Amino acid sequence: MSKTPKYWNIGKKYLSRKDKVMAQLINKYKSPSETVLTSRKDVFFSLCKSIIGQQISVAAANSVFLKFKKKCKNKINAKTISKLSVIQLRSCGLSGQKVKGIKNLAKQILNKSFNPKLIPKMSDEEAIIYLSQLRQIGRWSAEMILLFTYNRSNIWPIQDIGLLRAISKNYKKKYLPPESYVKLLNKRFTPYCSAATWYLWRSIDPEPIQY
Numbered sequence: 001m002s003k004t005p006k007y008w009n010i011g012k013k014y015l016s017r018k019d020k021v022m023a024q025l026i027n028k029y030k031s032p033s034e035t036v037l038t039s040r041k042d043v044f045f046s047l048c049k050s051i052i053g054q055q056i057s058v059a060a061a062n063s064v065f066l067k068f069k070k071k072c073k074n075k076i077n078a079k080t081i082s083k084l085s086v087i088q089l090r091s092c093g094l095s096g097q098k099v100k101g102i103k104n105l106a107k108q109i110l111n112k113s114f115n116p117k118l119i120p121k122m123s124d125e126e127a128i129i130y131l132s133q134l135r136q137i138g139r140w141s142a143e144m145i146l147l148f149t150y151n152r153s154n155i156w157p158i159q160d161i162g163l164l165r166a167i168s169k170n171y172k173k174k175y176l177p178p179e180s181y182v183k184l185l186n187k188r189f190t191p192y193c194s195a196a197t198w199y200l201w202r203s204i205d206p207e208p209i210q211y
Helices: 006-017 019-026 043-053 058-071 077-082 086-090 098-109 116-121 126-133 137-150 163-171 179-187 195-201
Strands: none
Touching: 006 019, 006 043, 006 077, 006 195, 043 058, 043 098, 043 116, 058 086, 077 098, 077 116, 086 098, 098 195, 116 126, 126 137, 137 195, 163 195, 179 195
């Protein structure tokens, strides 16, 4: 796992000054083990985990991922995936579409039609569009990759149900919160929306989220 993102401590101070609710959340989750957004800095690993976690509960995703990891003999990379059959991957509990997504990702990494090394040079929006060209990777998944794997500081994933639930809970808004209010928070938290998102998630989930 990586160390704390470079922007993290500055971001916490900025958010605490800008927003009372955020200040309370940052204070509540202040022990070292709870305040760090971590990443493996491994985009292939993170993309696989993102595909596996789509449209199922966190518990179910963790169960499937453990089977997937075991099937890969702890070597989650394009070469390993390319050697596994569809049946072997399906046996982990993956749907046919998710298997196709993971196999296609491995193929594109190996033939270099997808090059993760280009992403650090892109803006957030450029990177989202680039990642979204991958099978089974939409805007939400691309944002998770930028937030966790690349530690981008200003990701505000408004398609994320958890984020919207957390906004409703912490800011006493109905669910779904009004789009205008979500935009207002986006403006208030910029350029540290990633940290704000993480603390809002933390307020509704007992386990820190990792990819």
